[in-house]
Amino acid sequence: MHCRTGQEAEAIKAALQARLAGCQLEMHPTKTTIVYCKDGKRRGLYPYVTFDFLGCES
Incomplete structure (x- = not known):
């Protein structure tokens, strides 16, 4: 997911963590x-500045 700011990215990450917790799941x-x-x-x-997705580095 793309975000415009680091602050926006942190807020979305927190929202995702909360949503997953409601389903008894968690982020690694x-x-x-x-x-x-x-x-x-x-x-x-x-x-x-790089990430690995399904074994492919970007």
Whole structure:
């Protein structure tokens, strides 16, 4: 899911965690990460800039 800000991403993550908890599910704590998608226009420095989805790194 794409978000405009880190704050928006954190809010959506919290909402998803709450929704999953209602179904007695939880996010995996080390696999659930907010990632900054760098490109030619976005050049910020963040701890996570790549992710692995179904074995394919992006």
